Amino acid sequence: xxxxxxxxxxxxxxxxxxxxxIRLLRPLTHPSIASDIQLSHGEELPAHTPDAVxxxxxxxxxxxxxxxxxxxxxxxxxxxxxxxxxxxxLLDLDADAPWEQPEERRRIVSLLLRESRGTIxxxxxxxxxxxxxxRRVEVVPNxxxxxxFGEPTxxxxxEGPLAVGYMGxxxxxxxxxxxxxxxxxxxxASRISFEIVGVSANPSFKDLFKGLHATFLTPGEDxxxxxxxxxxxxxxxxLAISPxxxxxxxxxxxxxxxxxxxxxxxxxxxxxxxxxxxTIRNGETGLLAANDSDSFRDAVLRLVNDETLRASIARNxxxxxxxxxxxxxxxxxxxxxxxxxxxS
Numbered sequence: 618x619x620x621x622x623x624x625x626x627x628x629x630x631x632x633x634x635x636x637x638x639i640r641l642l643r644p645l646t647h648p649s650i651a652s653d654i655q656l657s658h659g660e661e662l663p664a665h666t667p668d669a670v671x672x673x674x675x676x677x678x679x680x681x682x683x684x685x686x687x688x689x690x691x692x693x694x695x696x697x698x699x700x701x702x703x704x705x706x707l708l709d710l711d712a713d714a715p716w717e718q719p720e721e722r723r724r725i726v727s728l729l730l731r732e733s734r735g736t737i738x739x740x741x742x743x744x745x746x747x748x749x750x751x752r753r754v755e756v757v758p759n760x761x762x763x764x765x766f767g768e769p770t771x772x773x774x775x776e777g778p779l780a781v782g783y784m785g786x787x788x789x790x791x792x793x794x795x796x797x798x799x800x801x802x803x804x805x806a807s808r809i810s811f812e813i814v815g816v817s818a819n820p821s822f823k824d825l826f827k828g829l830h831a832t833f834l835t836p837g838e839d840x841x842x843x844x845x846x847x848x849x850x851x852x853x854x855x856l857a858i859s860p861x862x863x864x865x866x867x868x869x870x871x872x873x874x875x876x877x878x879x880x881x882x883x884x885x886x887x888x889x890x891x892x893x894x895x896t897i898r899n900g901e902t903g904l905l906a907a908n909d910s911d912s913f914r915d916a917v918l919r920l921v922n923d924e925t926l927r928a929s930i931a932r933n934x935x936x937x938x939x940x941x942x943x944x945x946x947x948x949x950x951x952x953x954x955x956x957x958x959x960x961s
Contacts, residue, residue, distance in 0.1 A: 618653060618654070618655055619653060619654050619655070619668055619669075619952075619955070619956070620654075620655045620665075620667040620668045620669075621645065621654060621655070621656055621657075621667055621668065621669055621670075621671060621955070622656075622657045622658065622659075622662070622663050622667040622669075622670050622671070623637070623641050623642070623645075623656070623657070623658035623659075623670075623671045623672075623673065624658075624659070624660070624661075624662070624670055624671070624672040624673065624676055624688075625637040625641070625658060625659075625660070625672075625673045625674075625676070626660065626673075626674070626675075626676060626677040626678050626680075627660060627677075628678075629840075631659075631660075632840070632841050633658065633841070633842075634673075634674075635842040635845065636673070636674070636704050636705075637658075637673055637842075638841065638842035638843065639704075639759060639842065639873070640673065640702055640704055640739065640759070641658075641671065641673060641702065642656075642658065643762045643764075643765075643842075643843075643944060644760070644762075644944050644947070644948045644951045645948070645951065645952075647762070647764075647944045647945070647948040649944070649945055649948045649949055650948050650949055650951075650952045653952065654952070660676075660677055662688070662691060662692075666695060666696075666697060667697060668698075668959070669697065669698045669699070669700055669734075669955070669959055670692060670697055670698070670699050670700070671699075671700045671701075671702055671955075672688075672699060672700070672701055672702070672729060672733070673702045673703075674702070674703060674704070674705070674707065675707065675722060675725050675726065675729075676688075676725075680725060681721065681725075682721065682724050682725055682728065685725050685728055685729065686728070689728075689732050698734045698959060699729075699732065699733045699734060700733055700734055700735055700736070700737065700955065700958055700959070701729045701730060701733035701735070701736045701737070701751075702736070702737045702738070703726070703730075703736060703737075703738050703739075703743065703747065704738070704739040704743075704759070704871065705743075705866070705869065705870065706743055706746055706865060706866045706868075706869035706870075707722055707723070707726045708723050708726055708727070708746065708747070709746075709864075709865040709866045709869075710722065710866050727750055730747055730750040730751040731750055731751070731752070733751070733752065734752065734753070734958055734959060734961070735751065735752055735753035735754065735755060735957075735958030735959075735961060736751040736752075736753070736754050736755070736958075737754075737755045737756075737757055737951070737954050737955070737958070738754060738755075738756055738757075739756070739757065739758060739759050739871045740756065740758070740869055740870070740871050740892060741756055742868050742869045742891055742892070743756075743869035744756045746865075746869055752961075753957075753958055753961050755954035755957060755958060757947065757950050757951045757954050758871065758942070758947060759871045759872070759873050759876065759942075760876070760942045760943055760944050760946065760947040760948075761876050761877070761880050761938065761942060761943055761944065762843075762846075762943070762944050763939075763943040763944055763945050764944075765843055765846040765847075766846065766850075766880040766881075766943075777808070777810070778807075778808035778809050778810045778830060779807075779808065779809050779810070779855040779856070779921055780809075780810050780811075780812055780853065780854045780855050781803075781804075781809050781810070781811050781812070781854065781855070781856055781857065781858065781917060781921075782811075782812045782813075782814070782852060782854035782856075782857040782858075782883070783811070783812075783813050783814070783816070783857060783858050783859070784813070784814035784815055784816075784849075784852075784857075784874075784877075785814075785815050785816050785859075785874070786815055786816075789815070789816050790816055790819070790822060791862060792860045792861050792862055792867075792888075793813075793816055793860060794825075795860050795862055795908060795909075795910075796858070796860045796908075796909070796910050796913040796914075797825060797910070798910040798914075799909070799910030799911055799912070799913045799914030799915075799917075800858070800910070800913060800914065800917070801826075801829060802910070802914050803913075803914045803917045803918050803921070804829045804830065804831070805829065806918065807918060807921050807922075809830070809917075809921060810830040810831070810832065811826065811829065811830065811831040811832070812831075812832050812833075812834055812852070812854065813826075813831065813832070813833050813834065814833075814834045814835075814836065814852075834852075836848040849877060849881060850881065852881065852883075854881075854883050855883075855921075855927065856883060856884050856885065856886065856917070856920045856921070856927060857878050857883045857884075857885045857886075858885065858886045858887075858913065858917065859874045859875070859878070859885055859886070859887045859888065859893070860887075860888050860906075860908065860913060861887070861888040861890055861893065861908075862888075862890075862908065863888070863890045863891075863908060867890070867891075868890070868891045868892075870892055871892055872892045872893055872895075872896040872897075874887075875887060875893060875896055875897060875902075875903065875934070876938055876942055878934070879902070879931075879934035879935050879937065879938040880935065880938050880939070882931050882935055883931060884903065884904075884920060884926075884927045884928075884930035884931045884934065885903045885904070885930075885934075886903070886904045886905075886906055886913060886916040886917055886920065887903050887904070887905055887906070888905070888906065888907075888908050889905035889906060889907055889908070890908065893905060898933075900926075900930075901929075901930065901933050902930060902933045902934040902937055903930060903934060904916045904919065904920065904930070
């Protein structure tokens, strides 16, 4: 039995971040490995002495370097090894936005990479980015929890326009703006509605879609990831998009949005950049489009006008995700990565 404690940040009433659920809490409680692991988690060190502490990202929101140094000292005094997990290239986040204090974040990430027994990341690109700082790196790709994502719900018969969807965190406004002109042209040229989840907290962002059939959906505030997964299953989109700017930060991202869309039975249009071009078979499990408005417009209209292609892509992508990218396949890989790093 491996006794693990996860140190993570929270929002709302002590709710772990979504990435904490996806990368750690759901995999480490999955039935395929749960009998081998005793798990605790929170924002502070536990009173008991676990076999290892796993710290995610930068720990809490607003963590300072001095706090991390104090934590490392406390762990050393108690003889507890530290593992580090990272699912974003925080070394390059906000490089052009000094008001976001990227330097403090980089110092924290660099310190944790150097001082941890080893680091677990979500993509090969991210592994390469941190490899010069980390002692050891293990890559464990993101996967969906088969307990949350069963068979996709049947789409209701739609009399009106087809629904095109997009969901993303607040860091993705620039991605959507990148293809906005083409998206507006597609919405104007065909009987399409557009539904948006997340993306921007800026009230003026909605003004970009004035005069178009666009709806902003809100899953609610401060809900844990399993509840958000339930919300996602209520989305009856005919197709969805995932534009992604080609930057050092984005190149290290995972293909999680592809997994979400595929598991929901939604065919997608994705930027032809890393990480999507490494995963998606163009025309078979999704459409890849260049990072410009014309390409995204044409790809969206291609799916809108070809029901057979939409159905084929949705079926192929769902089969691929259910066959290779569920926790039933990858949770044991995370368990092995933890063991490997602790034994190194």
